[in-house]
Amino acid sequence: MERQGIKDVNAKKPVVLVMLTICMCAAACGRNPDFCSRVSEIPPSECAALVAFYNATDGPHWRDQRGWLESPSPCTWFGVRCSAGHVTAIAINYNELRGNLPAELYDLPQLETLSLYYNRLSGAIPAEIGRLSNLQDLILHNNQLSGGIPPELGGLRRLRKLDLDGNELTGTIPAEVGELVELRDLMLRDNQLSGGIPPELGKLSKLEGLFLSNNDLSGRIPPQLGQLKDLRMFSVYGNDLSGPVPPALREIPSSGYEMLWADDGP
Numbered sequence: 001m002e003r004q005g006i007k008d009v010n011a012k013k014p015v016v017l018v019m020l021t022i023c024m025c026a027a028a029c030g031r032n033p034d035f036c037s038r039v040s041e042i043p044p045s046e047c048a049a050l051v052a053f054y055n056a057t058d059g060p061h062w063r064d065q066r067g068w069l070e071s072p073s074p075c076t077w078f079g080v081r082c083s084a085g086h087v088t089a090i091a092i093n094y095n096e097l098r099g100n101l102p103a104e105l106y107d108l109p110q111l112e113t114l115s116l117y118y119n120r121l122s123g124a125i126p127a128e129i130g131r132l133s134n135l136q137d138l139i140l141h142n143n144q145l146s147g148g149i150p151p152e153l154g155g156l157r158r159l160r161k162l163d164l165d166g167n168e169l170t171g172t173i174p175a176e177v178g179e180l181v182e183l184r185d186l187m188l189r190d191n192q193l194s195g196g197i198p199p200e201l202g203k204l205s206k207l208e209g210l211f212l213s214n215n216d217l218s219g220r221i222p223p224q225l226g227q228l229k230d231l232r233m234f235s236v237y238g239n240d241l242s243g244p245v246p247p248a249l250r251e252i253p254s255s256g257y258e259m260l261w262a263d264d265g266p
Contacts, residue, residue: 038072045107046087050074052104053090057097057121064095086110094118101145103128115139117163125164127152134158141165141187148172149193154179163187165211173217175200185209189235192216197236199224207231214238221245 036047053059054068062068067077075082079092087108093115100123105114111132121143129138130152136159145167153162154176161184162177169191177186178200185208186201193215201210202224210231217239225231226246234252 035069039074041073041075042082042085042087047074049102049104049107050077050080050087050090052102056102057099057119062092062095062097081113083110089113089115091115092119097121100124101126101129105129106131108132110134113137113139116143118142121145123147125150125153125169129153130155132156136182137161139163140167143167145169149174149177149188151176153177156180158182161185161187164191165189167191169193171195173198173201173212177201178203180204181206183207185211187211188215190214194218196220197222197225197241201225202227204228205230209233211235212239217241219243221249225249 035051036044039047051069059065059068064078067073071077074080074087079090079095080087081089081091088110089112091113097116097119099121101121103126105111105126106128109132112134113136114129115137117139121140122145124147125140125145127150129135130150133155135156138156138159139161141163142165145164146169148171149164149169151174154174157180159180160182162180163185165187166189169188171193172195173188173193175198178198181204183204184206186204187209189211190213194217196219197212197217199222201207202222205228207228208230210225210228211233213235215238217236218241220243221236221241223246226248231249231252234249
């Protein structure tokens with residue numbers, strides 16, 4: 001009986017080894033860009049960028065990972081949208097993404113939307129995102145991103161919304177943000193940004209919302225911001241700003257600046 005038991009255990013070993021090999025192979029394929037050799041609906045470089053994104057943000061532990069690295073049709077993967085054979089959007093919010101944003105995202109040249117809010121992303125915002133010339137919406141609020149705002153983001157000339165609220169960003173607001181001529185909303189609240197408000201923001205002629213509250217900004221509000229004729233919302237409370245508010249900004253309701261300058265003249 002004892003000898004028979006030993007034989008049974010030994011007989012099971014090859015099966016176990018085969019199963020382990022299959023599992024290891026599947027995991028390796030998930031990390032291997034060769035997976036994209038089966039993909040034809042988007043360019044291989046875009047497929048590889050999606051694979052890099054999945055691996056860098058702990059894809060196996062996302063809350064929802066439908067289709068990722070399983071279906072050879074990336075345009076059907078959860079949170080991915082395509083048009084005319086290219087990836088145009090990644091919108092994966094509230095999904096337990098962890099880790100860093102990979103530089104390989106720049107290999108998605110037709111990307112228009114990158115929306116990853118309420119996740120657990122950390123590390124720096126890759127400067128390479130500034131090469132996504134078709135990007136219109138960059139929404140990364142409520143993560144744990146750190147470091148500075150890359151000045152390269154000033155190259156996103158089609159950007160309409162830049163939302164980096166609720167992270168751990170430090171350093172100054174780059175003057176290059178003033179080059180985002182299509183920007184409607186600039187949202188940088190609840191970070192640790194310091195220095196002054198760049199007067200270059202006064203060039204954002206289409207800006208409708210400017211939200212800078214709860215940072216470590218200092219100095220005066222640049223009078224150039226008074227040139228923003230389309231501005232409807234303006235929030236700067238919770239900083240160390242001083243001096244008078246430009247008269248044009250005083251006409252904007254519910255801005256929060258009156259909490260700091262209730263006694264200031266025009």
